[in-house]
Amino acid sequence: MRIVLFAGKGGVGKTSIAAATGVACAQKGLKTLIMSLDTAHSLVDSFDLDRTLMDRNKGKPIRVANKLSIQEVDAQEEIKKNWGEVHKYIGSLLNISGIDEVLAEELAILPGMEEVSSLLYINRYVAQKRYDVILLDCAPTGESIRFISIPTSLEWYMKKLFDVERRIVKIARPIAKKLYDVPLPEDEYFATIQRLFNRLEGIDRILSDPTITTVRMITNPEKIVLKETQRAYMYFSLYKMCVDAVVINRILPEAVDDGFFTKWKETQDLYIKKTEQLFSPIPILKVPMLSDQVVGMTELSKLAKEIYGGLNPEQILYAETPYAFRKVEEDYFLDIKIPFLTKKEVELSKCNEELIVRIGGFKRHVLLPRNIATRKPSGAKIESDKIVIKFGGNHGF
Numbered sequence: 001m002r003i004v005l006f007a008g009k010g011g012v013g014k015t016s017i018a019a020a021t022g023v024a025c026a027q028k029g030l031k032t033l034i035m036s037l038d039t040a041h042s043l044v045d046s047f048d049l050d051r052t053l054m055d056r057n058k059g060k061p062i063r064v065a066n067k068l069s070i071q072e073v074d075a076q077e078e079i080k081k082n083w084g085e086v087h088k089y090i091g092s093l094l095n096i097s098g099i100d101e102v103l104a105e106e107l108a109i110l111p112g113m114e115e116v117s118s119l120l121y122i123n124r125y126v127a128q129k130r131y132d133v134i135l136l137d138c139a140p141t142g143e144s145i146r147f148i149s150i151p152t153s154l155e156w157y158m159k160k161l162f163d164v165e166r167r168i169v170k171i172a173r174p175i176a177k178k179l180y181d182v183p184l185p186e187d188e189y190f191a192t193i194q195r196l197f198n199r200l201e202g203i204d205r206i207l208s209d210p211t212i213t214t215v216r217m218i219t220n221p222e223k224i225v226l227k228e229t230q231r232a233y234m235y236f237s238l239y240k241m242c243v244d245a246v247v248i249n250r251i252l253p254e255a256v257d258d259g260f261f262t263k264w265k266e267t268q269d270l271y272i273k274k275t276e277q278l279f280s281p282i283p284i285l286k287v288p289m290l291s292d293q294v295v296g297m298t299e300l301s302k303l304a305k306e307i308y309g310g311l312n313p314e315q316i317l318y319a320e321t322p323y324a325f326r327k328v329e330e331d332y333f334l335d336i337k338i339p340f341l342t343k344k345e346v347e348l349s350k351c352n353e354e355l356i357v358r359i360g361g362f363k364r365h366v367l368l369p370r371n372i373a374t375r376k377p378s379g380a381k382i383e384s385d386k387i388v389i390k391f392g393g394n395h396g397f
């Protein structure tokens with residue numbers, strides 16, 4: 001069983017690369033599902049299928065080739081099904097505040113509900129062992145980060161708030177009914193949340209198990225895209241997910257010698273080098289710009305060959321997680337794994353959200369997650385094959 005997330009900035013080629021990977025896996029005889037997590041679904045278009053096919057199918061998987069299915073989750077449908085009472089309650093609140101009923105229903109979709117719907121599917125497919133490979137075509141960076149943060153935040157909510165809230169509402173309901181127009185949620189509201197939470201049991205372990213789930217970061221050789229890739233990479237590390245490849249897509253082929261592209265080619269060369277410096281030893285897969293847009297099985301199959309060459313697309317391409325964030329009491333720690341460390345002097349400097357770590361000739365730029373970026377690094381030490389950097393308090397090690 002394998003799960004691969006394809007993540008990156010909008011327009012870099014996530015859908016095309018996820019689709020191409022699916023085609024390649026299915027051709028090898030693996031039972032494969034490509035699931036779109038982007039509400040602006042485009043898998044159907046990538047396979048050049050008629051959209052009404054998917055609409056009629058109400059967001060269930062559809063078979064597109066031997067061993068290959070695609071699924072574009074229908075958010076409205078799933079929310080009605082899974083969130084029933086919660087959706088109704090929030091809708092009624094909005095409606096009371098004077099918002100039109102149709103709009104209220106639309107607005108009552110809270111951030112996270114759609115992601116939970118996809119997580120429920122994934123959890124079910126894994127439990128049923130229904131596919132050998134599940135490929136997730138992610139939404140642009142920000143939202144996919146939210147997607148992976150949901151199991152953790154939901155667990156926090158259930159542990160810390162849920163029971164308290166349920167008890168308070170139980171006591172307050174009879175009084176509140178007399179005082180306010182705003183209804184408090186009924187028991188069924190809480191029961192719905194509890195049921196959903198139970199059905200998500202185990203999904204966090206699946207997503208953070210590097211023998212099952214890995215992330216492939218898709219990027220283009222350009223400054224702004226690379227910056228976002230770096231940031232996303234650190235967030236995935238924060239959630240302990242293993243990035244097993246970085247795919248640089250849309251590289252202008254050698255054969256392009258039109259003067260118009262001279263500057264573009266220099267820029268691309270520069271950012272390909274930077275990407276290699278930033279992400280090594282994670283495998284970097286270079287993919288050329290094809291002569292036309294990538295639509296349909298034949299083109300997708302061609303793209304897959306460009307991406308993987310002789311590699312197995314379903315394989316775990318890199319199993320290490322070079323960065324790990326930890327919190328011990330009030331302090332945060334960042335562990336960076338670096339094999340063959342000999343020099344013992346670590347030099348740290350920080351510029352805004354970027355931490356620069358220098359050990360002899362080795363230099364690494366680390367883009368810090370927001371809550372850690374506000375702190376000063378207060379020390380670093382070397383432990384066998386890793387550097388441990390401490391953030392927090394006023395004391396070093």
Ligand SMILES: Nc1ncnc2c1ncn2[C@@H]1O[C@H](COP(=O)(O)OP(=O)(O)O)[C@@H](O)[C@H]1O
Nearest residue numbers: 010011012013014015016250288289290293294
């Ligand atoms: N290597 C490539 N060569 C040519 N066209 C590409 C390549 N990769 C992606 N495209 C095209 O770029 C557009 C955007 O790609 P898409 O996969 O939808 O990106 P994303 O899912 O990241 O938004 C599509 O029209 C796709 O066919």
Ligand SMILES: [Mg+2]
Nearest residue numbers: 014015038042
């Ligand atoms: Mg897409």
